Amino acid sequence: MNSIDRLKDYHSTRLQAMRSLFEIVEQSSEGTVIVDRDARIVWINERYARRFGLADPAEALGQPVERVIPGSLLREVAHSGQPILLDMLDTPKDPLVVMRLPVRDEDGRSIGAIGFALFDELKRLSPLVRHYLSLQEELASARSLLQARQARYSFAQYIGTSAAVLEVKRRARRGAASEAPVLLLGETGTGKELLAHAIHAASPRAHRPFVSLNMAAIPENLLEAEFFGTAPGAFTGASRKARPGKFQIAQGGTLFLDEIGDMPLHLQGKLLRVLQEKEFEPVGSNEILFSDVRLITATSCDLEEAVRQGKFRADLYYRLNVLPIHLPPLRERPEDLPALCEAILGQLGSDHTLSPAALALLARHDWPGNIRELRNLLERAILLGDDPYLDEAMLAAALGPLPPPAPAAVAAVTGENYRQAMQRFERELLENALASAGNALEAARRLGLSRSTLYRRLAALGISSR
Template sequence: MSAVSKLLSLTSELKLNKSYVQQIAEVIAAVIEFEVAIIDNNLEVIAGTGKYQSEIGFVYGKGSITGQIINSGSNFVLDDEPLNHNICKDCNQKIICKLKAGILSPIIWTGDVIGTISIFAFDDREKNELLSNRDKLLDFLMKISALISSKIGENEMHGRLSLMANQFSAVINSIVEGLVTIDHSGFITHINKSAEKLLNISTQQVCGRHINDIFQGFSVPKVLKLGQPYVEQEIQYINKGEVCLFISTITPIKTNQEIIGLVISFRSIRELRKLAGRLIREDRKYTLDGILGTSKTMTILKQKMQLVAATDSTILITGESGTGKELFARAIHEESHRKNGPFIAINCGAIPEMLLESELFGYEEGAFTGASRGGKPGKFELANNGTIFLDEIGDMPMHLQVKLLRVLQEVKIERIGGVKPVWIDVRIIAATNRNLEEMIKEKLFRSDLFYRLSVIPFYIPPLRERKEDLMLLLHHFLDKYNLILGKQITGFTQEVQRKMLTYPWQGNVRELENAVEYAVNIATNDIIDSTYLSSRVNDYFEQNASLASGDQPTLAELEKTAIAAALKRFGSTGQAKEKAADSLGMSRSTFYRKIKELGLDTKFPNINKLS
């Protein structure tokens, strides 16, 4: 239990309501003219009048009358002085006590005694009056005790309801979807923070207004009458002349089977498109089929990778930066029997040499100054039963190359500072953009390690060597950023296509994606022309003016060839068309549009009849 919880558990219910019980004590004293004391189950004076007002905060002993009344839970009338009464024999205050008589009643809440309320006489006149009216006064105190209990219960319930309301409000305002509640007449009663943000409006501005003032065309009577939830309905909101589209779900609020209002939850269609695009990309991202490329070299490459994915042989992937070496490595892992195991990637060139060994092989506690308590496993241990991807293997220092070679040979590692070997079961995929064979000649890379790593070598060709894939990637990235940015750009001008085809793309696929993202971001028309290309691309053609107008095939020509080949390969059924579009990295709508634009609907006359 925390310190705060302990403190709260020691704080009595009477003390939590001390302002109220003090008012009760003062009212009683004013009516019956006896001194009043209200003491809690910790024997602390919480409220009082006269002598007891100065004792507020004083704690009596367990032998006091109050202590015994709390233990017994019974009413009690003190009809003699404490020195003469047996109940006061153990009280540590009896010698100095000035009481002549008293009436005490327990305060009971939820079955437990939480304190007492008492009236006392301090002279013979008060004693005679108190004892002569003892039954009436005792009945009066019992009713006051019940009143106090009732008030405490009310405050407790109010506190719980307030807490629940605050928790409910926090939950509602943490929801990403906008929420609007309306009554049976269609007037808005509440909106959450997400709705305020999506509608660019405050709660004060919208509450009390009719829902049709916000969402035009929203049919309140129809929804209220049917009483059925509406799911994924499109609604419009006009903000400063701009039309915003939302997908909404409408749920009736019922009490005793009567609809008393509605809850409307909604999300921006633009945000949903972004989410859908992200999910689609993630679903396709790490499979060989999801890697775009229909050129002969890429098709053969993916077929070979598919074959070796099922084995545990070590693979070396080479190729320029930006060709997607890690993407291929992940795809191989996902196609292998290790796909349920971890895929651990480490860039051997991005980690300082002094830290690389501990990152790869881990260390034991006390291996060096600053070593974590208990030690730390390395990437090889973390990749056990899975795949480890050693990127930029050409940047690995020579002394670590020796240790890696030993790992490959013995299938075990030793942590830094360790004395026991750790057996591992991992598949190693290495990658580099450097020429390892040239490095071997320059004695910068070990030849024995090279041959161990390159059991199955793969070379990823640069984009400039597979221009037929450029068209697929262009439209894939166009569709992607149309979705993310909420644009509806239909394509590229002939000039842009020619420039894209001629540009060398030293950064390969990564650079191409960046170029398309830049163009879609700044484009204001529905087609991308040269003014939307990055300065790097345009500057290249300014410096090489003759390159932009060569006799090379245009992207349209390459597109036509690729689409025709896909149709020929997959056929003309509806399902075949979807497979053809998917193999080209195009959406179904883009695929149909391209067929029509490129005149393939005449070459394949049944294409327009397909569902």
């Protein structure tokens, strides 16, 4: 076969394939229409003509396509030469899934367009639509959960310019740039959770979840499930569905464990295994899950003393204590009080200002509840006073009687060390607060502590809350 014959055979095969393809699509579709370059109908099959109210397809010939098929985009395809492969077309009967293709001459110029109505019953597409909608719902849910678990604070919200605060921020920024565990140490109310949020927000994991868990707020028998999740029906009363734990929810992000010193010993060993092996098993499951979580922990207790007393594992302490950051109590940075008061008043939506004497009074206070206590005090002063200018008398009334200072002289006489003296002072402070307040809730409010923190300290000191 010479080259001319091969060329003829090529054209013949091509034309036959195109004719066969057209016949197959036309016969299986719900309707077919062809228009010229001016979008006038040159051919329409009977099914399509009847759908649009024409008894005879010949009635449509020569008419603009939009007059017969309202909403048609065949004119656009004929002019642009670009196909519209899948689209929805509303019709008086039912919506149609349609495909529109350009028709070209031998030189490749667009000379018209052809449209196929692929489906007239959308239920044929329902499995695909359901799958698509399901994926959309899952994506929306994931976005919602991620947004709810984003960091709420930045370093700008850890307020202060004292040397101690600047050192905290320097170390915290170093921690944000690394994957090393960070251990936040400080009294209650010093801003440990705020700083944990800020470290996450400044880290490469900022776009991933930030998940927090307070060891003191969860009953001991539920902590393991909170940590690692549960398999379906893992124990009596458990859900038939698997329940993810905090390590799964925080995957790829940051897990913040507050009051880590209150973690039970048996759980400390399991946490150590996760840190070392990067894997864990949900409760009641034999499945091993991989863990990619950055850990930040915080405590208000002395972990070194807890290790000496056998209440905290030494190996876990060394794992967590890679980058310790000591958050100074408010009484050690009185120079930050003016900026803190201004920021807190702004957060409360107040235009109140403090007199120099009022600030001097605040500087003399010991602040056992630290910044949390300061916020409570300012909010109480705003509610109790009518004057936008807060003076010393107004703050003194809101502050109430100041607790007596620690009797250092007595400690020296009795031979107490620093820790013993501080425990005695704390016991006296809490006992006096309970006696004057009448109940634990009011005592916690006056001290600027959360109720759970007060109960924990009372239990540690052996003081009855009644």
